[in-house]
Amino acid sequence: MIDVAELQLASGTVSRPDAWVRLLLETVQTTSVECNPRAVQLAPDDPELFSHPFAVLVGDGELPPVSDRAREQLVRYLSYGGFLFVDDATGDPESGFDRSVRALLGQLFPTRPLGVLSSDHSVYRSFFLIERPVGRVAVHQVLAGVQLGSMHPVIYSQDDLSGALDRRADGMDRSACVPGGESQRREAVKLGINLLLYALTSNYKHDQAHVRRLMEEGRIE
Amino acid sequence: MMAWLTSGGNFAGGHLVWSGEAWVLATVATLVVIALGLATRPTPLAGRLGELAALALAGLGLVLLAARPTWLAEGERTEPGRVVVLVDASRSMGVTEPAGQTRLALAREVLARLPDAERFHFGGDLRPGEALTADLGATDIAGALQALSRRYAGEALAGIVLVTDGIDRGGLLRIEADGRRRLDPSALPELPGPLTVVQIGEDRAVPDVAVVDVRAGAFAFLRAPFTIEVDVVRTAVDLAATTVTLTRNGQAAGTRSAAFDQLGRGRVSFPVTPDAPGRFIYEVSVPAPPDDAVPGNNSMSRAIRVVRDRVRVLQVCGSPSMDQKFLRLFLKEDPGVDLVSFFILRTMADMGSDYAPQELSLIEFPYRRLFADDLATFDLVILQNFDHEPYFERDSDRLLENLAEYVKNGGALAFLGGDRSFDLGEYAGTPLAEVLPIELGIPGESVDPAPFAPTLTAAGARHPLTRLAADGAENQALWGRLPVLDGTNLSLGPADDAAVLLAHPSLTTGGGPLPILAVRQVGLGRTMALSVDSSWRWSFAEASTGGGNQAYLRFWKSAMRWLVGDPDDQAVTIEVARENVEPGEVQKAVVRVRDAGFAPLPGATVIGEVLGPRGRTPLSLPTDGQGLATIEVPTAERGAHRIKVRAVSAGGLQLGGAETVYAVVTRDPELDRIAPDSEALQALATATAGLYIAPGTWQAPLYDDAAARVVRERRESPLWSAPLLGVFVAAMASLGWWWRRRGGRR
Structure with a gap:
């Protein structure tokens, strides 16, 4: 069963286990995917990472340098089937975390630039049909990713998706979603489920049978 | 002198050659000299000149014998040009004409009219002598004429007589863009004499329905539709259409009706979608009318290998x-x-x-x-x-x-x-x-x-x-x-x-x-x-x-x-050299045996059988150092054949089995179309300024009186074996001996 591994560095990263537990529970309730609703915190060079093929990196500040061993393991993890969702918790287009993430991904995949995903990318239709990817904020409303083969094993949001999912111990949402409020949070939950389904099914929703049928029914163009 | 020495003969012109071995000549000459030297002792030579002269002449005769003198005379004479007959001995000449005679028998009647002609027969090549049976294939008229021209290069023939039904497989006539057939002049050689073409067999006189072609590639892809196209013809049969049946490995796979056009040709297509990989025999057949002259050309097989593309x-x-x-x-x-x-x-x-x-x-x-x-x-x-x-x-x-x-x-x-x-x-x-x-x-x-x-x-x-x-x-x-x-x-x-x-x-x-x-x-x-x-x-x-x-x-x-x-991904596989073979050819199949790790397995035993239309032939043979066993099967029987094998390791482990099929074609290309081709023969006669003789008629073949051939002669007369030379040597030796005895010497 799938769970979430939160990558933790010495600084700059944020741990939001409740957000991921919420996402996993929502996924279990909404889809046929069997999840283990838990989040574990791991360093990027921890070999245990290969027991958790869905990982997240959430941050709000500049990241410290990553060791060669950690970089090598991350490349191996992402090249052999692992998935990493990177979430900028600041919502700031020019955050230190954003600079650090772009630099890190550039080191990991120097020939595979981080690029904006096209509007018909499978992540936007892996379960829900999503037109605007949003999180706690709706500043960018796009996802970016690094492509390896036919899949993007790294997907990056700058709209603080985990902030929209995060809850306090009493079950209340930790932050308000702006500017869209609860409807925006609902879209954020749908995006989170799509990310999980995309991590499992990759480009399945681009198979001919699905595309043809969805077009026939007018659900996509 | 020569006539005297060799007891007669015509030696007008010529010259002498010495053919004796040098060492024999030297030996004999030495012995003669020694004998003469001994003969001069012990008495003085005075009064013995006659004796010595006779012995010297006998010795000279012996030396001449050892030198083997030969008189060589060369000359030439001119004779009338020859007439050559080429008889078609292909299988279509074995067809029985309505009158009850085979075409080959009718051809022999032509030969009887030309008793002095030199005789050849041909199918795909030219062979000397008279044809005993009509069993050759791939009739090639132009090829036979070319072979004849090469054979008589430099000699003018008085006449060339071609006796055939005109059914040619060598491309004598070419189909032009307008659909008409025309003779290809480049296929014809410069002939060494005037050509007379004698057609055997009446045009379209033989009733026959035939499958003449089945077009399908040797390969097809699994689940990918392909088409089998079939050409049928009828001659001298009153049929508007015939039913064409397709079978796959003996199982019915469809029927179609083929309508004949005005020329008696029909075409039909079978859409086929293979549902399994492997080799399959597709056989096309048409029913034979009651008086069908060649029932053997009413079906045709094709082996098709079906492979996966993905x-x-x-x-x-x-x-x-x-x-x-x-x-x-x-x-x-x-x-x-x-x-x-x-x-x-x-x-x-x-x-x-x-x-x-x-x-x-x-x-x-x-x-x-x-x-x-x-x-x-x-x-x-x-x-x-x-x-x-x-x-x-x-x-x-x-x-x-x-x-x-x-x-x-x-x-x-x-x-x-x-x-x-x-x-x-x-x-x-x-x-x-x-x-x-x-x-x-x-x-x-x-x-x-x-x-x-x-x-x-x-x-x-x-x-x-x-x-x-x-x-x-x-x-x-x-x-x-x-x-x-x-x-x-x-x-x-x-x-x-x-x-x-x-x-x-x-x-x-x-x-x-x-x-x-x-x-x-x-x-x-x-x-x-x-x-x-x-x-x-x-x-x-x-x-x-x-x-x-x-x-x-x-x-x-x-x-x-x-x-x-996948058939190619098994421990035991079998592959035939060709999917379709003709009767008489040897089919070769290679069995590949591998162990569980797909390594070649030498020393395994391949056991199996060849299943043909008339029964089964068991087989058993070992694999070689590369894990291969080669099976050679004579293909006498027409129709579908299946080879089934299984392999057992040296330790008795059953390694698996494999099977394959091939077709010994049930059609004889020589019998695809059996109607004589007068159009081709008349075109040939026209193109060569020759004479065309229609079936059932006769006239004298073209004959070139001016054609002549020079016969060169060379005659060798061995003088050393002439009887008089021997007599001369014996006489001189006797005379010398008599003279010697008369002088009181021994």
Whole structure:
């Protein structure tokens, strides 16, 4: 069963286990995917990472340098089937975390630039049909990713998706979603489920049978 | 002088040559000189000149004999030009004309009119002498004339008489763009004499319906439609149409009606979609009318090899998971796989969430189409943690029965574990359970969640499916190093005729280890059951160690190849040199025998038989150092032939079997069209300024009076063997001896 591994560095990263537990529970309730609703915190060079093929990196500040061993393991993890969702918790287009993430991904995949995903990318239709990817904020409303083969094993949001999912111990949402409020949070939950389904099914929703049928029914163009 | 010496002869002109061996001549001359020297002793020479002169002449005669003088006379004379007859001896000349004589017999009547002519016969080549039978093929009239021209290069012939029915396979006439046939002048040589063409056989006088061509490539692709085109002709038969029947390996595959046009030609097409790989004999036939002159040309066979272009795989998964993800990635990245995936993303239990259908990207699961209409289009079906009941509902039995029949008819099924599969998917007692390699219906708990490392069984160590390395010890070590799995579905054990390749290290069932990976041959198809949903760890966790994911890729690659049972991917394969051979040729088939690791296996015994239209021929032979056994089969009988073999290792292990088919063509190209071709013969006569003699008529062939040939003569007269020379030597020797005795000497 799938769970979430939160990558933790010495600084700059944020741990939001409740957000991921919420996402996993929502996924279990909404889809046929069997999840283990838990989040574990791991360093990027921890070999245990290969027991958790869905990982997240959430941050709000500049990241410290990553060791060669950690970089090598991350490349191996992402090249052999692992998935990493990177979430900028600041919502700031020019955050230190954003600079650090772009630099890190550039080191990991120097020939595979981080690029904006096209509007018909499978992540936007892996379960829900999503037109605007949003999180706690709706500043960018796009996802970016690094492509390896036919899949993007790294997907990056700058709209603080985990902030929209995060809850306090009493079950209340930790932050308000702006500017869209609860409807925006609902879209954020749908995006989170799509990310999980995309991590499992990759480009399945681009198979001919699905595309043809969805077009026939007018659900996509 | 010469005449006197050689007792007569005509030696007008000529010259003398000495043909004796030098050493013989020298020896004789030396002996003569020594003898003469001895003869001069002991008395003085005075008064002995006569004696010595006679002996010297005898000695000279002996030296002449040793020098072997020969008189060589050369001359030439002129004779009238020759007449040459070329008789067509191809099989079409064996056709019986309405009058009751074969065409060859009619040709002999022509020969009887030309008793002094030199005789040749031809089919594909020119042969001296008279034809005894009409049994040659590939008639090539232009080729025969070219061979004749080369043979008589530099000599003018008084006449060339060509006796034939005109049915030519050598391209004498070329079909032009306007559809008309014209003679190809470049095919004809400059003839050494005037040509007379004698046609044998009346045009269109012989009733016949024939299949003259079946056009289909030697290869076809599995499930890809192709067309078999058939040409038929009729001559001297009053038929508007005929029924053309197509069979595949003797089984009816369709009929079509072919209408004849004004020229008696008909054409029909059969659309064919092969549903299995391998070699197949497609035979086309038309019914023979009661007076059909050549029933042998009423059918024609073609052997066609059907190959896969891509393996078509259906992956159905009951719940997206890492196991499903890794298997899809493997299948999707293989260019040899055409993958159709269907994943259940939402079940009835998930319907409580308040999302409207239009928010979802889900489509209806087309289970009826997949498991009824389109099932036969797949080479391999993978049921991955899939529970049938929620989706198949009332159709469950029918669709699972379809799946079981699909397997029995040659399909492949991979049945993978998980929390919705095996007994958790309620497959026990269903039609599908009957074809699985494990027994279902375990009471109580049907999963064991404890992580474990499966062990390779003895069968697994030999089986190609579980060969991660060619070397047995290395293979064992590789399996031992793989990461542990997450837990397993339980079962009652393997089915009766299944093989267990991986087993649980500690759990048992039915007195044996719990099967983790089991395989089974069911009818023509194969099934595999893997009781875990964590084989992906062989890829991902293995990659974490720096070892890459080769073990996972090899395992699934081997599994897929074994399941689909590709004919070229078996331990024993057989390959024929040609799919279609003619009667009289030797068909060669090569059997390749490999061990479980697909290494060539020398010293194995190949046992089998060749099944032909008239019975079976057993065969048994060993494999050579490369694991190959070559079978050579004479092909006397026309029709479809099947070679079936099985191989046994030197240790008695059954290695498997293979079979193939080939066709000994039931059609004789010489008998495709048997109507004489007067158009070709008249064109030939016109092109060569020759004479055409129609069938049933006769006139003197063209004869060139001016044609002459110079006969060169060379005559050798050996003087040394002339009788008078011997007499002369004897007389001189006797005279000398008499003189000597008369002088009182001894």
